[in-house]
Amino acid sequence: MNALVLGAGGQLGAELVQLLGRRAGVGHDKLSITDAGAVEDLIAARKPHVVFNCAAYNAVDRAEGERDLAYAVNAEGPKNVAVACRRHGVSFVHFSTNFVFDGKLAEPYVEADVASPLSVYGSSKLAGERHVLQAGAHVLVVRTAAVFGGPLSFPMRILERVRSGEKLRVVADQRVNPTYAHDLAAAALELAEQGTAGVVHAVAEGCCAWDELARATIAEAGLSVDVESIPTGAYPAAARRPPNGCLASSRFRALRPWREALHDALSSRQKP
Numbered sequence: 001m002n003a004l005v006l007g008a009g010g011q012l013g014a015e016l017v018q019l020l021g022r023r024a025g026v027g028h029d030k031l032s033i034t035d036a037g038a039v040e041d042l043i044a045a046r047k048p049h050v051v052f053n054c055a056a057y058n059a060v061d062r063a064e065g066e067r068d069l070a071y072a073v074n075a076e077g078p079k080n081v082a083v084a085c086r087r088h089g090v091s092f093v094h095f096s097t098n099f100v101f102d103g104k105l106a107e108p109y110v111e112a113d114v115a116s117p118l119s120v121y122g123s124s125k126l127a128g129e130r131h132v133l134q135a136g137a138h139v140l141v142v143r144t145a146a147v148f149g150g151p152l153s154f155p156m157r158i159l160e161r162v163r164s165g166e167k168l169r170v171v172a173d174q175r176v177n178p179t180y181a182h183d184l185a186a187a188a189l190e191l192a193e194q195g196t197a198g199v200v201h202a203v204a205e206g207c208c209a210w211d212e213l214a215r216a217t218i219a220e221a222g223l224s225v226d227v228e229s230i231p232t233g234a235y236p237a238a239a240r241r242p243p244n245g246c247l248a249s250s251r252f253r254a255l256r257p258w259r260e261a262l263h264d265a266l267s268s269r270q271k272p
Contacts, residue, residue, distance in 0.1 A: 001020060001049060001050065001189070001192070001193065002047075002048050002049045002050075003016075003020050003024045003048050003049065003050050003051070003052060003192075004024060004026065004042070004043070004046050004048040004050075004051045004052070005017055005020065005024045005025045005026065005051075005052045005054060006026055006031065006033055006051065006052065006053045006054060006055045006081065007027070007028060007033075007053065007054035007055030007056065008024075008025030008026055008027045008054065009027035009028060009029070010054050010055075010056075010150070011147060011148075011149050011150025011152075011153060011181045012054045012095065012147060012181045012184060012185060013025065013027075013052075013054035013055075014150070014181075015149065015181045015182050015184070015185035016052055016054065016185045016188065016189070018182075018185070019185055019186065019189060020189075024048075026042065028055060032055075032077070033053065033055045033073065033077030033078065033080055033081055034072045034073060034076060034077045034080070035080075036080040036083070036084075039080045039081055039084050040080075040084045040087070043081075043084045043085065043088055043090060044084075044088060047088070048090055049090065049091065050090065050091040050092070050093060050192050051081060051085055051090055051091070051092050051093070052093045052095075052188060052192070053077075053078055053081050053092070053093065053094045053095065054095055055073065055077060056073060056074055056095070056125075057069060057070045057072075057073035057074050057121070057124070058121070059121075060099070060119060060121045060237075060239045060241075061237050061238040061239045062238075063119065063120040063121040063124065063239065064119065064120050064238040064239050065238070066120075067120050067124075070120050070121060070124040071124045071127060073124075074121070074124035074125050074127070074128045075124050075125075075127035075128045075131055076131070077128070078094050078128040078131055078132045079128070079131035079132060079135060081094075081132070082094070082131065082132040082135035082136055082139060083135050083136075085135075085136060085138070085139075086135055086136035086138075089138075090138070091138040091139075091140070091192065091195070092132060092135075092136065092138060092139045092140070093140045093142060093188055093191070093192050094128065094129070094132045094139065094140070094141050094142070095141075095142050095143075095144065095188075096125050096126075096128065096129050096141050096142065096143045096144075096199075097121075097122065097125050097143060097144065097145070098143065098144070098145040098146075098176065098177075098203075098242065098245040098246070098247050099117060099118075099119060099121055099122035099125060099241075099242065099245070100115040100116075100117050100122050100125055100126040100129065100143070101113065101115055101116065101117070101122075101242050101244075101245070102116040102117065102118050102242055103118070103174075103241070103242025103243040103244040103245055104242075104243075104244070105244055106244070107244075107246075107248075108177075108207065108244075108246035108247055108248035109201070109244075109246070109247050109248065110201065110247075110248050110249060110250045111143075111198075111199045111200065111201055111249065111250055111251060112250065115129075118239075118240035118241070118242060119239035119240055119241070120239065121239060122242075129141050129199070133198070133199070138195075138197060139197060139198075140191060140192065140196050140197050140198065140199075140200065141198070141199045141200070142184075142187075142188055142191065142200055142201075142202050143199065143200070143201045143202070143247060144177075144179050144184055144201070144202050144203055144247070145176045145177045145178075145179055145203050145245055145246070145247050146176035146177060146178045146179055146213075146245070147179050147180075147181050147184060148178055148179070148180060148181065148262070148265065149180055149181035149182060149265050150181065153181075154178075154210070154213065154214075154217075155178075155213065155217040155262060155265065155266065158170075158213075158214045158217045158218065159217060159218075159221055159223075162218060162221075162223055162225050167228070168214060168225060168226070168227045168228065169227075169228045169230050169234070169235070170210050170211040170214045170227050170228070170229065170230065171209070171210045171211065171229075171230060171231070171232050171235050172209045172210070172211040172212075172229035172230060172231065173209065173231050173232055173243055174209060174210055174232060174241050174242070174243055174245060175207045175208060175209050175243070175244055175245060175246050176207060176208070176210070176213075176245040176246060177203035177204045177205075177206065177207050177245075177246055177247055177258060178204055178208065178213050178258040178261075178262065179202075179203045179204045179255060179258070179261075180204065180255070180256075180258075180261035180262070180264070180265050182261075182264075182265070183204065183255040183256060183261055184202055184255065187202045187252070187255055188202065191252065196251070196252075198251075200249060200251045200252050201247040201248060201249040201251070201252065202249065202252055202255060203246075203247045203248075203249075203254065203255060204254065204255045204256065204257060204258035204261055205254035205255065205256060205257045205258065206257050206258050206259070207246035208258065209229075211227055211229040211230075213258075213262075214227050215227050216259060216262060217262065217266070220262055220263055220266045221266060
């Protein structure tokens with residue numbers, strides 16, 4: 001596949017580059033998607049068949065005080081890419097988030113459910129979705145949740161805290177589908193190859209609370225440390241999170257169960 005991966009330095013972008021080849025990747029240090037002219041020039045020069053946009057502003061709490069920057073990267077940036085892709089007849093795959101929902105449903109959200117974000121981050125990502133869907137016919141928005149695998153992802157940060165001797169207090173009333181970046185990248189390639197358009201949810205099978213994910217991570221690492229379960233209100237944060245952040249799909253199969261993926265993710269990081 002002749003592809004271009006924007007935001008190749010992040011955990012999902014890095015996995016896509018692993019699958020597509022090094023030449024496909026362009027990191028933030030080489031291109032900011034907020035620069036419409038640079039995006040246009042790159043796509044015109046590379047002539048890809050498909051562009052994957054992994055570039056995003058993901059600092060959920062900081063976004064509450066940096067609204068303009070969050071919207072520039074998460075809304076206007078994807079619009080720049082989508083417009084350039086339309087102009088050159090290129091398919092576009094853009095990644096979004098469960099944060100576009102308010103989490104009030106009792107069951108996992110599917111593609112047709114009404115989005116109603118609680119935070120600046122969620123609102124900026126929803127604005128990005130709407131921009132790219134309006135920009136062209138060959139556009140796919142892949143919503144996902146709680147992506148892990150990179151060194152800054154939740155399981156890896158939990159293990160860092162354990163090894164530093166820090167006491168673990170983890171939220172127990174927010175549920176998500178922990179989704180392995182490697183599995184998500186493979187699913188995105190499959191969807192792109194099929195020519196899927198519109199909005200699709202791609203997440204691991206199964207949901208859990210963050211404290212359950214923390215305990216599973218510790219157990220997989222062969223460690224034994226207590227995790228104190230706390231309510232959201234006991235963990236001050238600038239941005240509101242959806243209590244039910246679980247997604248399901250009416251258009252695509254669930255990825256492999258999150259516990260199986262977590263096992264593989266931690267095993268691969270422990271190999272020499």
